[in-house]
Amino acid sequence: MKIGFIGSGQITKAVVEGIIDSKLKITKIYISKRNKIISRNLKAKSKKIIILNDNQNIIDKSSWIFLAVTPNIGNKILNQLRFRKNKTIISFISTINMTQLKKITGLKKNIVRAIPLPPISLRKGPIPIYPVNKKIKKFFDKLGTTVEINNENLSLNFWATSAMMAPFYEILYSLSNWLVKKGIKKDNAQKYISSLFHALAEDALQHKKDLKKLVKQSQTPGGLNEQAVNDLRKAGFYSLLEKTSNKIIKRLKKSQSNKF
Numbered sequence: 001m002k003i004g005f006i007g008s009g010q011i012t013k014a015v016v017e018g019i020i021d022s023k024l025k026i027t028k029i030y031i032s033k034r035n036k037i038i039s040r041n042l043k044a045k046s047k048k049i050i051i052l053n054d055n056q057n058i059i060d061k062s063s064w065i066f067l068a069v070t071p072n073i074g075n076k077i078l079n080q081l082r083f084r085k086n087k088t089i090i091s092f093i094s095t096i097n098m099t100q101l102k103k104i105t106g107l108k109k110n111i112v113r114a115i116p117l118p119p120i121s122l123r124k125g126p127i128p129i130y131p132v133n134k135k136i137k138k139f140f141d142k143l144g145t146t147v148e149i150n151n152e153n154l155s156l157n158f159w160a161t162s163a164m165m166a167p168f169y170e171i172l173y174s175l176s177n178w179l180v181k182k183g184i185k186k187d188n189a190q191k192y193i194s195s196l197f198h199a200l201a202e203d204a205l206q207h208k209k210d211l212k213k214l215v216k217q218s219q220t221p222g223g224l225n226e227q228a229v230n231d232l233r234k235a236g237f238y239s240l241l242e243k244t245s246n247k248i249i250k251r252l253k254k255s256q257s258n259k260f
Contacts, residue, residue, distance in 0.1 A: 004030035004062030006055050006077075007069035008039045010118065011092055015066065017121040018143045020046045030058045056081055067091040071255070078104045090114050090136060094159050095255035098130070098152055112136045113155065115162050120144050128158040156256075160248040164241070172197060 003019075005012045008031050019026055029049045031039050043049045052058050055077065059065050065087055067074065074093045083089065083105040091101055091113050101111050112133050119125035120143050127140045130149040140146040149155045172193050179189035204214055219226040232238065 001026055001064065002028040002030070002062050003064040003066065004052075004058035005066045005068050006032055006058060006081075007067070007073070008032050008035040008042075009068065009070075010038075011116060012066070012068040013038050013042060014118045014121040015068070015116055015143070016042050016049070017045070018123050020048075022123060022142045024139065024142050028061070030061055032058060059083060059087065062087070064088045064090060067093055069093065071095040083107055088112075088136070092116060095252060097256040100256075113152075114140065115155075115158055116140075116144075117162060117165060128155060130155040156249055156252045159252055160245050163248050164245075167241075167244075 003026055005016065012031060016029060016031065019029065026048060029046070030052050031042060031049060032055060033039050033051050033053050039051045043051055052061075059081060063086075065083070067078070067089065069077070071093055074096055078096075085107060087105075087107065088110040089101065089105055089107060089112070091111070092115070093113075094115075096104070098111065098113065101113070102108060105111065110133075113130050114136070115128045117125050117127075120127065123143050125144045126147050127144045128147040128149055129136060129140065130152050132148045132150060137146045137148060147158070149158070172190075176186070176189040176193040179192070180186050184192075203209070204211060215229065219229065
C-alpha cells in the first residue's frame, strides 16, 4: 500500500518512524517538503520515503492520505485539493470535524479522525479513532493501542486530554530541574525523573489498577507522599487540571461549530 502525509511536522515524524519499524506492509510513503529538516531526516531512514513538493501529487499517488497539518494551515490549503472517491482519509487535525472533512474532500465514507501522540514512534500509546473503521484499526493496532469511538462529541474529550502532553513534560522538567538545583547532574536528574514516572504509569497500566485506589495505596499515614498530595490539593493543582480541560473542550466545541 502507498500512503501520503500532508504536512511534515512532529506528528508526521512520529507516525512515519513508527511505520518504518513496524510490520505494516507499506511500499511507499510520500511526505511533503514543508519541513525540510524533518522530511530529509525521515528520507534518510528508509528507501520507502519519497519527498514531494506538491500536496496534490501526494494525494494522487497515495491510497491513504494522512492530514497532519495545523488547523490554520488546513483551513488555507485543504479546499484547494482534490480527493478521488477511492481514497481513504485519516485526519489528525483537532478542530476540523467530520462534517467539515466530508465537505472539504467531497467524500462520504472512508474518512477517520485519529489522535496519535509522539510515543507512536515507539509503537506505544493510545490512538483514539472516530468513527469505527476495521482497516484503520488494524493499521493503528500495529503502532499502538487503538481506541474506537462511536460518537464524535465524545471524541473531543480525548482531544482535550491529549493537550496534557506538554504539561506532563513540564512536570518532568520542573522536577528534574529541581534536582539539578540541588546538585544532581542534569543527565542523572532527567534519567531518574523520566524513569520514575514511566515505571509508575507502567505499573498502573499493566496491573489495571484503579487509579483512585493507587492514590490511597501509595500513601502512608504521616508519610512523604501523603504530605505531597495534600499540599498539592490545597494549592489547587489537581482542580486546575479539570478547569484547564474544560477550557480546552470548550475551545474545541467552539472551533468545530464554525463553518469551514
